[in-house]
Amino acid sequence: MNTFFVLYRKELLEMLRNYKWIWVPLVFILLGAMQPVTTYFLPQILAGAGNMPEGAVIEIPTPQGSEVLAQTLQQYNTLGVLIITLSFMAVISGERNSGTAAMILVKPVSYTTFVLSKWSAMLSLTAVAFTAGYAVSLYYTNILIGDVGAGGFWKSLLIYMIWLLFVGTLTVTSSALLRSPGGAAFTALGATAVLAIATSLFPKAMAWSPGKLTGLAAQSMQTGLWDEKTWMVVLLSFVIVALMIMISVLALRSKPSLDN
Amino acid sequence: MALVQVEQLTKTFGSTRAVDGISFAIGQGRCAALLGPNGAGKTTTIRMLTGLLTPTSGKIQFQELRPGADIRSVIGYLPQIPSFYGWMSGHEFLTLAGRLHGLRGKAAVKRSDELLERVGIAGAGRRKIAGYSGGMKQRLGLAQALVQRPKLLALDEPVSALDPVGRREVLELLRELKHETTVLFSTHVLHDAEELCDDVLIVRDGKIALQGAIGDIRAQHQKPVLLLQTEADEVSKRWLAEWNLRERPYIVDKESAEDRLRLVVSDIDTARSELLEELSRSQVKVRRLEIGHTSLEDLFMKVVTG
Ligand SMILES: Nc1ncnc2c1ncn2[C@@H]1O[C@H](COP(=O)(O)OP(=O)(O)O)[C@@H](O)[C@H]1O
Ligand SMILES: [Mg+2]
Numbered sequence: 273m274n275t276f277f278v279l280y281r282k283e284l285l286e287m288l289r290n291y292k293w294i295w296v297p298l299v300f301i302l303l304g305a306m307q308p309v310t311t312y313f314l315p316q317i318l319a320g321a322g323n324m325p326e327g328a329v330i331e332i333p334t335p336q337g338s339e340v341l342a343q344t345l346q347q348y349n350t351l352g353v354l355i356i357t358l359s360f361m362a363v364i365s366g367e368r369n370s371g372t373a374a375m376i377l378v379k380p381v382s383y384t385t386f387v388l389s390k391w392s393a394m395l396s397l398t399a400v401a402f403t404a405g406y407a408v409s410l411y412y413t414n415i416l417i418g419d420v421g422a423g424g425f426w427k428s429l430l431i432y433m434i435w436l437l438f439v440g441t442l443t444v445t446s447s448a449l450l451r452s453p454g455g456a457a458f459t460a461l462g463a464t465a466v467l468a469i470a471t472s473l474f475p476k477a478m479a480w481s482p483g484k485l486t487g488l489a490a491q492s493m494q495t496g497l498w499d500e501k502t503w504m505v506v507l508l509s510f511v512i513v514a515l516m517i518m519i520s521v522l523a524l525r526s527k528p529s530l531d532n
Numbered sequence: 533m534a535l536v537q538v539e540q541l542t543k544t545f546g547s548t549r550a551v552d553g554i555s556f557a558i559g560q561g562r563c564a565a566l567l568g569p570n571g572a573g574k575t576t577t578i579r580m581l582t583g584l585l586t587p588t589s590g591k592i593q594f595q596e597l598r599p600g601a602d603i604r605s606v607i608g609y610l611p612q613i614p615s616f617y618g619w620m621s622g623h624e625f626l627t628l629a630g631r632l633h634g635l636r637g638k639a640a641v642k643r644s645d646e647l648l649e650r651v652g653i654a655g656a657g658r659r660k661i662a663g664y665s666g667g668m669k670q671r672l673g674l675a676q677a678l679v680q681r682p683k684l685l686a687l688d689e690p691v692s693a694l695d696p697v698g699r700r701e702v703l704e705l706l707r708e709l710k711h712e713t714t715v716l717f718s719t720h721v722l723h724d725a726e727e728l729c730d731d732v733l734i735v736r737d738g739k740i741a742l743q744g745a746i747g748d749i750r751a752q753h754q755k756p757v758l759l760l761q762t763e764a765d766e767v768s769k770r771w772l773a774e775w776n777l778r779e780r781p782y783i784v785d786k787e788s789a790e791d792r793l794r795l796v797v798s799d800i801d802t803a804r805s806e807l808l809e810e811l812s813r814s815q816v817k818v819r820r821l822e823i824g825h826t827s828l829e830d831l832f833m834k835v836v837t838g
Contacts, residue, residue, distance in 0.1 A: 278631040282617075289619045371615030375676070378582045378609045379632040380602040528584055531575075 276385045276392075279376075283393030292359055296397055299355050300348070300405025307344040308412035311335060337413045337420035342490040344409040345432055348402070349486055353439050356398055357460045360443045362453035363390050364524060369451065374529040383525045387448070391517060394440045402436055403429065421496060428493035431502065434509050435485035439464055441513045448520035451530075482509040534595065535560045535684060535714050536581070541590035543576050550576040552738035553590070558684070558731070560595075563710040565725030566718040568735035569836050574718035575612055577735070578688050581716070582609045596683060605633065608682030608713075612689045614673035618662030622653060622672050625661060626679060633680035647675040651705060667698035674705065685709065687717035691724060703728065722832045734835050741835045746828070754825045755784060756800035758807065763817035764791035771814045780806075796826060 287293050310317070311334075335343075364387070367373035377386060406429055413420055442463055446456035471483030478484070484505045492498055534557035543551040551573040558564045566574045579585040581592060583604050594603055616625055623644050630640035648657040651671040656664065664672065670690065677685060690706065691699045706728055709715065719725055725732050726746060734742040742749065762768035769790050776788055782803050785796035797803040804823065811818055 274634070275632055278628065282628055286617070286619060371611065371613065372617055374584055374611060375615055376632065378584055378604055378607070379629060380605040380634075381632055 275381050276389055279381070279386060279389035280392050283389055284396065287393065287397055292397060296355060296359055297401040297404050300352060300401040301408045302405075303347045303351055304344055304405035304407075304409035305412055307347060307409055308340050308416050311340050311343075312412075312416040334417065336494075337418040338424055338494045340413045340417050341406075341409055341420060341425065341428070342493045344406065345428065345486065345490050345493070348405070348432070348436075352402065352405075352436070353464060354461070356436060356440050357443045357457045357464075359397070360394050360440060361447055361457035361460070363394060363444055364448040364520065365451055365453055365456060366447075368524070368527065368529055371529055373524070377524075377528045383528075384521050387444070387517060387520045387524060391441065391444050391520075394444060395437060398436050398440050399433060402433060406432070424493045424496040427496060427498050428489040431485055431492055431498075431506070432489035434506055435482065435489065438482045438485065438509050438513060441516045445516040445520045445523075448523040480504045480508045482512060485509060533560050534558060536595075536716075537591075537593040538581075539591040539593075541577065541580060541592065542588045543573075543580060543585060544588045549738050551580070551587075554735065554738070554740045556733050556740060556743055558714060558716055561714055562731055563715040563717075563729040564731040564733060565729040566716060566733050566735060567720070567722060567725045567832070568718075568741075569720055572720075572735040572836075573738040574720075574735060575688055576738075578609070578686050578716070578718060581684075581686055582607055594683075605680065606683040608677030608680065608685045610670075610673045610677045610685075610687045610690055613693070614669060614676075616661040616664075616669065616672065618660065620661055621658050622648060622661055622664070622668075622675075623657040625672065626675055629676040629679045635679075643679060644675075647678060650678070651675045652701070667694055667701070670694060670698065670702055671705070674702070674709075678709070682713060685713050685715045685717075687715065689718055689720070692719065692721070722829055726828060734832065736836050742831075749831070750828055753831045755796050755798070756803075757824045757826055758793075758795045758797055758800070758803055759820065759822040759824065760793040760795075760807070760811075760818065761820040762791050763819050765817055767814070768816045771810075771816050775810065796830075 284293075364373070367376075373386070377383065406425075410420060410425055439460065443456065443460040446459040446463075447453065450456045450459060467481065467483040468486070471478040471481045479501070482505065488502050488505060492502070536558045538557070539555045540553045541551055541555070542549070542553050554573075554577065556564075566577060568574055576585065580587045592603075594606065597603060597606060620628070623641075626644035626647055627640045630643045635643055644657070645654070648654040651674050653664075653668050653671050653675075656668060661669070661672065670693070674687075674690070677687070687706070691702050694702060703724065706715070706717070710728065715729075717728070730745055732743065732746050732749065733740055744752075762772065772788065772790065772793060775793075776786075780803075782797045782799040783795055784798055787794045795803065800823065808821075810816075811821075
């Protein structure tokens, strides 16, 4: 346990020194603020665009606050996921390629601890960035658009966090399996996209797929719903995350450095 | 008593037998050199000792290791090319290493200070490792291998990548360290092994070609050598050419050029008197005649190339 915290602290410190603690939350906060702000100013923006015919009346129904937050989640579906994969694409391969993994793993540190420290650091940064961004989105939505129920907010936050955890873990595992960071990012993004498509194409077969998480998050934002189906999806996601961590550990053990 | 006992250790990569059934023991408190040319299997052997590589077959046994204890806790390892987190300072890296070995808070910090002092980079301890020179990284690598006062210090070519000054300094450091713990270090330079070590394991193509205490090996394998150099005038050259034609029973090994001759012989007295007699009879202009012994270098070259 002690070595876990030592390595976990090292990971957090590294993300501080390379400014990940700044720019990843910043991107999430900007994306989060943008949705309610642009929604609020959309009529003015369109009017100011100037190429409207004289006398045209722009009627844009003002959306509900909960809809705006659901749209924020959609932003995170693309850009948020991209940022997470890019941030962690070298989390294991980088240390293996440079040889630092071998320097650490000749000390009495278990391979599982090594992977878990990195995974936990990934989770910490992701959770903080996403929570900050989503909270900012909630704040501006409340001010500019209208009150949003707290129950829906917390439920959607939790469900969406599990989705990001899933994507982050996928990235960690890809970086344990592949030498190239670009390849790992591509694999993680590709797998995420395939999962999303397959989930929408085969709703029956993929009823418990983690790909459902994004939809469930948006839905629980608007309805405050967390039913049995949500539980199954969450449960299955956790199982897959655990499996992916195990695969990462095995991959690292069989190849702790390039010349194995 | 042996600290480490290795039996029939083998590692194959695909069809390459990088290490091919080697057995050896490293005595407690001894300094052993794993000596061999590039590709001999030194790195692979050391990496198996440290647990980074799983042997294909064979046994590695550590005395003094409590049952169930992690072998990595008693080995300090310096890889051939040590890597560090460039964003850390040397002090931070050593503290990390200490904590991973179970030192707590202040103790790890104190040990880092001690070690930086010890390896002579205390002045750079708070600077980022990214800015360290090769020699400084090698010292830091040595320090991180020493952090838990290892029972075995395993160093993979610790001086090969250094310039002559850095090499000298690191060798001096190793000379002190070998009094404190058991050392196994690999090198392709015989001189380093001779200078530092008690025992030598000469490896070639994944096998041990020769092993033992350096003194014993020297005594057992040393043979008399006779070295002759002439003025390279016509008479002497002709004489040497003719001399070369005849077989002589005492010659073990012969190298000759037109003005010189180097003989490894079995019977130095016969060889010497016969040669002196012929030299004076033919009025050869001798520049140098020397009687000596084969060096370990000769033996090493013979073992690794022969
Ligand atoms: N990861 C590997 N894959 C394939 N062959 C390897 C690998 N590591 C070492 N070898 C081969 O094993 C032999 C011994 O290598 P090594 O132990 O590095 O030698 P040394 O350290 O004595 O120079 C060499 O022929 C090398 O090419
Ligand atoms: Mg080597």
